[in-house]
Amino acid sequence: MAKNEHSWNRRNFLMRTGGASAGLIFGMAIPFARNMPASFLPIALAQDASNIPGKVGLTELNDRPLNAETPAHLLDDTITPTNRHFIRNNGNPPEDVDLNSWRLTIDGLVENILSFSIDDLKNQFDVVSYDLLVECGGNGRAFFDPPARGNQWTYGAVACSNWTGVRLSDVLKAAGVKPEAIYTAHESADTHLSGNPDLQPLSRGLPIDKAMDPYNLIAFEQNGEALHPMNGAPLRLVVPGWPGSCSQKWLNRIFLRDQVHDGAKMTDTSYRVPSYKVSPGEKVATEDFQIIEAMPVKSLITHPETMKSVSESMLEVRGHAWAGDTSIKSVDVSHDFGATWQKAELTSPNNAHAWQRWSAQINLPEKGYYEIWAKATDANGISQPFAIDWNPKGYLNNSLHRIAVKRV
Amino acid sequence: MLSASLTSNLIAQEEEEREMALLPLGEGREEVFYLCSACHSIKTVVQQKLSREVWDETLDYMVSEQGMPELDEEDRLKILNYLGTHVSPENSP
Numbered sequence: 001m002a003k004n005e006h007s008w009n010r011r012n013f014l015m016r017t018g019g020a021s022a023g024l025i026f027g028m029a030i031p032f033a034r035n036m037p038a039s040f041l042p043i044a045l046a047q048d049a050s051n052i053p054g055k056v057g058l059t060e061l062n063d064r065p066l067n068a069e070t071p072a073h074l075l076d077d078t079i080t081p082t083n084r085h086f087i088r089n090n091g092n093p094p095e096d097v098d099l100n101s102w103r104l105t106i107d108g109l110v111e112n113i114l115s116f117s118i119d120d121l122k123n124q125f126d127v128v129s130y131d132l133l134v135e136c137g138g139n140g141r142a143f144f145d146p147p148a149r150g151n152q153w154t155y156g157a158v159a160c161s162n163w164t165g166v167r168l169s170d171v172l173k174a175a176g177v178k179p180e181a182i183y184t185a186h187e188s189a190d191t192h193l194s195g196n197p198d199l200q201p202l203s204r205g206l207p208i209d210k211a212m213d214p215y216n217l218i219a220f221e222q223n224g225e226a227l228h229p230m231n232g233a234p235l236r237l238v239v240p241g242w243p244g245s246c247s248q249k250w251l252n253r254i255f256l257r258d259q260v261h262d263g264a265k266m267t268d269t270s271y272r273v274p275s276y277k278v279s280p281g282e283k284v285a286t287e288d289f290q291i292i293e294a295m296p297v298k299s300l301i302t303h304p305e306t307m308k309s310v311s312e313s314m315l316e317v318r319g320h321a322w323a324g325d326t327s328i329k330s331v332d333v334s335h336d337f338g339a340t341w342q343k344a345e346l347t348s349p350n351n352a353h354a355w356q357r358w359s360a361q362i363n364l365p366e367k368g369y370y371e372i373w374a375k376a377t378d379a380n381g382i383s384q385p386f387a388i389d390w391n392p393k394g395y396l397n398n399s400l401h402r403i404a405v406k407r408v
Numbered sequence: 409m410l411s412a413s414l415t416s417n418l419i420a421q422e423e424e425e426r427e428m429a430l431l432p433l434g435e436g437r438e439e440v441f442y443l444c445s446a447c448h449s450i451k452t453v454v455q456q457k458l459s460r461e462v463w464d465e466t467l468d469y470m471v472s473e474q475g476m477p478e479l480d481e482e483d484r485l486k487i488l489n490y491l492g493t494h495v496s497p498e499n500s501p
Binding site for chain 1: 446447448449451452455456457458459462465466469473474475476497
């Protein structure tokens with residue numbers, strides 16, 4: 001089987017720098033290039049951990065398919081810059097994407113089969129911008145014990161960028177959803193890693209009620225600019241609050257179905273958890289798994305960076321909190337392993353489905369090692385658990401985020 | 409000046425060596441490398457630390473859902489033994 005070539009890996013990055021391999025850079029030879037371990041990039045190039053064009057500071061989990069997350073302290077902005085938005089690819093992204101010839105088809109159980117260019121979407125529907133939370137369903141999988149298979153995300157497969165597009169609900173209404181339709185099905189232009197054209201890397205869908213949420217966008221801009229190629233350029237869904245896989249990237253078709261969609265990674269145990277509580281490591285029959293819908297309440301400490309030393313007793317701690325389809329009521333922080341808690345200041349979300357900023361001034365009474373813990377509570381009174389609610393595929397880890405701080 | 413295709417081949421070769429180096433030495437290492445890297449990075453494999461049982465399920469999933477060719481019994485056992493031993497919670501590369 002031939003290795004798949006794609007443009008967004010280290011190999012091509014090096015080629016694009018114009019040197020023969022890494023032996024020549026900025027017009028200068030590197031005298032001992034031969035001695036450089038193969039996994040090292042010259043520091044002159046390594047401004048970030050991954051060297052993904054247009055991204056800074058991401059940690060690369062894979063390069064084929066490309067999957068990269070953002071360290072928590074680099075997610076401190078209220079609106080996540082595009083260069084810090086995580087990447088979760090299931091297949092090979094399309095290459096040589098042409099904005100002008102891109103088409104989106106709406107078909108299946110609709111009154112009118114429709115096909116749009118991106119300009120058609122802009123001209124025929126309201127164009128809106130919202131700050132929208134997107135989190136991978138497997139964020140936090142790395143902490144599962146026993147381990148669960150899949151990308152070993154730690155904290156940073158989450159982001160809240162400002163997205164611009166048209167409402168999915170407006171487009172579906174224009175097509176006229178037939179009464180028997182119960183589910184959407186999304187398709188995209190990325191290709192399966194195996195090279196088999198009959199397989200799709202990912203094709204997810206939504207129950208009609210969720211699809212009609214006015215905050216779901218068919219988006220063509222992120223933070224006021226064209227989408228990043230690895231975040232779905234030129235067109236993608238943004239379905240906030242549900243697993244990121246619902247937000248199909250490189251979107252080119254939505255069809256309406258009278259059954260729960262059974263596309264790639266909709267069935268068996270993909271993006272599913274057991275319908276009852278299980279003990280860590282327990283075997284669960286496939287038919288006992290149910291599709292993940294809204295993601296659970298969660299928070300992240302984005303300042304300070306973990307493992308930092310501070311000299312002052314007063315420490316500002318801050319971060320974000322979010323909760324699937326609902327909002328956050330309160331965030332509490334602890335600096336003594338959960339013995340005492342103090343309320344953090346909490347802002348309102350910029351719009352529904354945006355994360356909420358919180359901050360607290362914490363007094364570290366004497367020198368030594370502290371852990372800062374953050375615990376969010378959603379509008380329904382549900383809080384983050386201390387321990388992981390283990391499930392076989394490693395989804396929905398919303399256990400509270402802890403960082404270490406040393407007062408010196 | 410190296411031609412673009414020669415440069416490309418050299419870099420491909422470097423990358424293959426770099427990926428191979430991620431796998432610890434052991435019986436079945438080459439089989440794992442060529443089977444898995446046909447479609448995805450070896451980083452996908454070594455970032456996970458799975459029990460033999462979960463690797464077993466993963467191989468089934470790769471065949472049933474992800475287009476991996478069915479393996480004969482001997483190769484499958486060799487690959488499973490390697491993964492269950494060298495890419496496990498006890499021995500992560």
